[in-house]
Amino acid sequence: MTKKNGFKDTISHLFIGNAVPIMFIILIAIAIPLSGFSTRYLIEEMVTRLGRDSFLVLSLLIPIMAGMGLNFGIVLGAMAGQIGIILVTNWGVSGVGGLFLAMAVATPLAILLGWIAGIVLNHAKGREMVTSMILGFFINGVYQLVVLYFMGKIIPISNSALVLSRGYGIRNAIDLKGMRQSLDRLIPLKIGGIAVPVATFIFIALLCVFIWWFAKTKLGHDMRAVGQDMSVSENAGIKVERTRIIAIILSTVLACYGQIIFLQNIGTLNTYNSHDQTATFAIAALLIGGATVAKASIPNVFVGVILFHLMFVVAPKAGKQLMGSAMIGEYFRVFVSYGIIAVSIVLYAWKRSNEKERSRRSLRGEQEIPKTD
Amino acid sequence: MRSIRRFIDTAGWPRIIIGLLLLSLFIAAPSVGVRVDQSITDTIVRFGMNGILVLGMIPMVQTGCGLNFGLPLGIIAGLLGATISIEIGLTGIAGFLGAIALAIPFAVLLGWGYGKLLNRVKGDEMMIATYVGFSSVSFMCMMWMLLPYHSPKMIWGYGGSGLRTTISLDGFWPHILDNFWAIRIGRNFMIPTGMILFFALMALIMWAFFHTKTGTAMTAVGSNPDYARAAGINVDKMRTISVIMSTVYGAIGILVYQQSFGFIQLYNGPFYMALPAVAAILIGGASVNKANITNAVIGTFLFQGILTMTPSVINNAIQSDLSEVVRIIVSDGMIVYALTRATRKSR
Numbered sequence: 001m002t003k004k005n006g007f008k009d010t011i012s013h014l015f016i017g018n019a020v021p022i023m024f025i026i027l028i029a030i031a032i033p034l035s036g037f038s039t040r041y042l043i044e045e046m047v048t049r050l051g052r053d054s055f056l057v058l059s060l061l062i063p064i065m066a067g068m069g070l071n072f073g074i075v076l077g078a079m080a081g082q083i084g085i086i087l088v089t090n091w092g093v094s095g096v097g098g099l100f101l102a103m104a105v106a107t108p109l110a111i112l113l114g115w116i117a118g119i120v121l122n123h124a125k126g127r128e129m130v131t132s133m134i135l136g137f138f139i140n141g142v143y144q145l146v147v148l149y150f151m152g153k154i155i156p157i158s159n160s161a162l163v164l165s166r167g168y169g170i171r172n173a174i175d176l177k178g179m180r181q182s183l184d185r186l187i188p189l190k191i192g193g194i195a196v197p198v199a200t201f202i203f204i205a206l207l208c209v210f211i212w213w214f215a216k217t218k219l220g221h222d223m224r225a226v227g228q229d230m231s232v233s234e235n236a237g238i239k240v241e242r243t244r245i246i247a248i249i250l251s252t253v254l255a256c257y258g259q260i261i262f263l264q265n266i267g268t269l270n271t272y273n274s275h276d277q278t279a280t281f282a283i284a285a286l287l288i289g290g291a292t293v294a295k296a297s298i299p300n301v302f303v304g305v306i307l308f309h310l311m312f313v314v315a316p317k318a319g320k321q322l323m324g325s326a327m328i329g330e331y332f333r334v335f336v337s338y339g340i341i342a343v344s345i346v347l348y349a350w351k352r353s354n355e356k357e358r359s360r361r362s363l364r365g366e367q368e369i370p371k372t373d
Numbered sequence: 374m375r376s377i378r379r380f381i382d383t384a385g386w387p388r389i390i391i392g393l394l395l396l397s398l399f400i401a402a403p404s405v406g407v408r409v410d411q412s413i414t415d416t417i418v419r420f421g422m423n424g425i426l427v428l429g430m431i432p433m434v435q436t437g438c439g440l441n442f443g444l445p446l447g448i449i450a451g452l453l454g455a456t457i458s459i460e461i462g463l464t465g466i467a468g469f470l471g472a473i474a475l476a477i478p479f480a481v482l483l484g485w486g487y488g489k490l491l492n493r494v495k496g497d498e499m500m501i502a503t504y505v506g507f508s509s510v511s512f513m514c515m516m517w518m519l520l521p522y523h524s525p526k527m528i529w530g531y532g533g534s535g536l537r538t539t540i541s542l543d544g545f546w547p548h549i550l551d552n553f554w555a556i557r558i559g560r561n562f563m564i565p566t567g568m569i570l571f572f573a574l575m576a577l578i579m580w581a582f583f584h585t586k587t588g589t590a591m592t593a594v595g596s597n598p599d600y601a602r603a604a605g606i607n608v609d610k611m612r613t614i615s616v617i618m619s620t621v622y623g624a625i626g627i628l629v630y631q632q633s634f635g636f637i638q639l640y641n642g643p644f645y646m647a648l649p650a651v652a653a654i655l656i657g658g659a660s661v662n663k664a665n666i667t668n669a670v671i672g673t674f675l676f677q678g679i680l681t682m683t684p685s686v687i688n689n690a691i692q693s694d695l696s697e698v699v700r701i702i703v704s705d706g707m708i709v710y711a712l713t714r715a716t717r718k719s720r
Contacts, residue, residue: 123713130442130500131712137648138709141701148698325535328515335511342504349494349501 020340021290024307028314035317042313044194049309050302051184051197052265054204056258056282057301059251061211063128064296065220066247067227070283070341072133073117073248077255078275079143080110085179085260085269086147086170090159094178096186099264102179106256113139114252118245125230129293129345136279147271170271180267200261207254208298223247227294284308284337293348311336384658387710391656391675391703398682405689410562412682418551419677421568422630425575426650427657427669429622432615434654434664435583437595438491440708441616443502444647445510446487447623450480452513455628455637456536459545460524469546469632476624483509484620488613499661503647510644517639540637547635568633575625576666582618591615595662626650652676652704655711679703 032042056074063071084106088098117135124131151157152168162170184197214220225233226243234240259278263269286296288311289304312333319329381389402409426444433441454476463471487505491498518535522528527540541547553567582588593601594611602608627646631637654664657672684696 120709120713126496127499127712130503131709133500133503134648134705134708134712137701138705141698141705144701145695145698149695323519325518328518331511331514331518335508335515338504338508338511342501342508345497345501345504346490346494349497352497353493353495 018290020288020344021303021307024288024311028307028310031311031314031318034321035314036321037314037317040194042310045313046306046309047194047196048265050305051200051204052262053258053282053285053305053309054301055200055207055261056255056278057285057305058204058207058211058298059254059258060282060286061296061298061301062214062223062254063247063251064291064294065215065227066223066244067230067294068121068244068247069129069132069293070286070345071248071251072129072136072279072283073114073121074251074255074258074282075136075275075279076113076117076139077110077252077257078259078278079139080106080113080252081256081259082263082269082271082275083109083143083147084256085176085263086151086162086174086271089174089176089178090157090162092159092178094182096182098179099182099260102260103257106260107253110253110256111249114249115245117252118248121248122241122244133279140275143275144272172271174269174271176263176267176269179264181265183261183264197265200265203261211298219243219246280337280341281308284340287340287344293345308337385714387707388656388658388675391679391707395675395678395682398679398686401690402682402686405686407685407689408561410559412685414561414563415681416674416678417569418563418565418633419681420673421551421565421572422633423626423650423653423677424572424669424673425622425626425629426646427626427653427673428572428575428579428666429619429626430650430654430659431579431664431666431669432591432618432622434659434662435595436591436612436615437598437662438612438615439499439502439661440651440655440711441502441619441623442499442647442651443487443506443509444619444623444650445506445643446483447480447620448627448643448646449509449513450483450620451476451624451627451631452637452639452643453479454624455631456522456527456540456639459527459540459637460522462524464545466546466549469549469628472546472628473625476628477621480621480624481617484617485613487620488616491616492609492612506647507644510641514640536639538638538640538642540639542631542635542637546632549632550629551633565633568629571629575622576670579618579622580666587611587614648708649676649680649700649704652707655707656703659711660714661711676704 056078059074059077060071063069081102084102084104087105088102091101093101117132120135121128121131146155148169150168151170152163157163157168157170162174164171181197183199183203184195186199187202189196189198215224222233222238222243223246225236225238226240230240233243255278259275262278263274266274285304285308286300287304288308289300289302291297291300291304315333315336316326316329319332320326323329384392399409399412402412429444429447430441433439451472454472454474457475458468458472461471490505491501494501520536522536526544527536529535529537550567550571551565554570555566556564583592590601590606591611591614593604593606594608598608601611627643653672653676654669655672656676657668657670659665659668659672680696680700683699684694687695687699
């Protein structure tokens with residue numbers, strides 16, 4: 001299908017694909033001098049944030065490959081990861097061991113949630129994005145029910161530092177003392193005084209290799225085919241629904257690990273808020289990196305994380321210099337996150353409906369279209 | 374037996390469960406020491422507060438634009454109307470009507486642009502609507518700080534610029550509809566007649582509109598766009614009209630909400646306001662492509678009933694505040710259910 005679109009579409013695709021990063025580079029180039037941050041500080045921030053966020057953003061790639069759009073359901077994985085962290089903190093396991101134990105504990109939960117999400121999205125073909133988003137809100141309700149009411153009552157929590165004073169429910173903020181930056185500092189390395197989280201980067205690199213390899217496997221090819229055209233794939237003998245469920249499960253599990261890596265870097269778990277913006281920020285970062293709803297690559301992830309977080313760091317200070325209020329900058333960066341997602345999905349939908357219209361017209365010229373309804 | 378089965382089929386399990394839940398909450402209320410009359414009053418008041426926002430879902434669903442997750446756009450128009458009305462110092466009934474009159478042009482303008490946008494992205498309306506809502510709310514967060522408002526009732530005391538996050542309506546038009554012809558029986562029972570009448574008026578206007586030629590054409594566009602086009606109806610125009618209507622209802626709806634609430638909530642206030650309205654109409658029996666006024670009335674009543682009853686009854690029964698969790702699970706669960714049930718239409 002993509003090959004048929006020809007030269008003109010390729011050019012426009014290229015332009016749309018790169019217009020966003022270019023726009024952001026210009027924006028940031030104006031904002032950095034205004035903010036007055038030193039280059040050293042910015043580099044340090046970017047190194048930290050690359051380690052913190054890349055894994056989460058990478059978890060978005062597989063569903064895009066399978067044509068399911070931006071998976072707002074990665075919050076499901078994030079919540080699974082948080083439950084893993086809560087349990088491990090309760091058991092008092094700290095350090096990198098605790099981190100990996102949290103991942104191990106959270107994996108079955110993430111698989112379960114991903115499986116549920118996959119089934120739900122199979123019932124909502126053509127509106128996966130909005131469904132995955134609302135599903136995220138819904139599971140957030142269930143998460144709150146479990147963490148706020150069941151933990152300490154039905155699920156035994158022995159560590160009293162975790163439990164609210166009323167005797168059940170987990171506290172708002174959990175200090176991850178034992179785990180804080182345990183992965184980041186596993187292999188200590190300083191370049192020019194800037195701490196580099198080597199182990200985290202190795203992890204991210206492994207994931208990149210995995211995704212690159214996965215795209216070349218039979219399953220990866222199946223996913224691409226499903227992403228292109230579900231009915232053709234079905235006729236070709238691919239189990240479409242199963243493939244889609246696997247894509248979502250993989251994404252959810254990866255997001256779960258991503259959230260655990262994110263939290264070990266931050267060092268505190270805001271039990272009820274840490275996952276709120278996970279999907280929005282990860283998706284905004286990916287889109288700023290030049291990805292679209294239908295196409296995203298590994299370079300998009302890293303370009304996106306850097307540009308998005310540069311803006312994130314710089315905007316409040318620049319806003320203060322420019323408008324005399326840091327709040328303006330804060331609101332601006334939130335606006336940009338939402339705005340960029342809005343613009344990207346509008347462009348994508350616009351292009352798709354134009355294509356549909358065009359193909360419909362060409363069909364009409366030749367023959368009567370068979371009624372599908 | 375068969376009629377029971379048919380009833381279950383048409384009503385759908387989630388609605389029956391929610392209906393039974395509400396019923397059991399009302400039955401359980403006296404035994405845990407919750408006053409039923411107070412609860413009914415609260416339910417009616419909240420019904421009146423939210424009813425028009427829910428009505429605003431109908432036009433867009435009817436023309437096939439899907440659920441209006443972009444309701445915050447209408448709410449922003451309403452907020453602009455309210456703040457400008459206060460800025461120019463209108464009080465009492467003039468203030469409320471003035472706010473509506475000022476909000477409508479904004480709503481029409483925003484709705485027009487929003488409608489044009491949605492016409493270009495047929496099939497993806499709901500996702501885009503959501504993000505149009507989110508981004509316009511966050512854009513307005515900046516605007517509330519920058520727009521040249523001067524009324525000392527609204528701007529921050531220190532610094533002297535930028536609107537406050539919540540603005541009290543005291544001295545302007547608090548409870549102006551609630552108290553209009555309000556019927557009070559005893560200390561705990563009150564019917565906000567004015568607000569209910571206003572809701573009825575808005576519902577009547579909607580009903581009448583859908584019986585005009587344009588209204589019928591809009592329904593035709595929703596049920597079969599190809600047929601509608603063949604019949605010579607301008608599909609895009611009808612869709613735009615429906616979006617404008619939804620947005621105007623959103624604007625008026627939030628003003629009714631505010632007068633009863635007593636405060637104007639700016640900044641992040643409107644962020645998630647679309648979800649309860651969407652959930653309400655779905656609970657009332659609407660689907661992604663079919664909704665009517667009965668759905669809105671029943672749905673708002675059921676949903677707001679649950680929201681009113683769960684905190685009071687459950688809190689008294691098990692001494693913990695589950696209301697927020699119940700709200701999230703009921704409303705978002707209902708929306709997910711509706712999204713998965715919807716049959717995909719060929720466009």
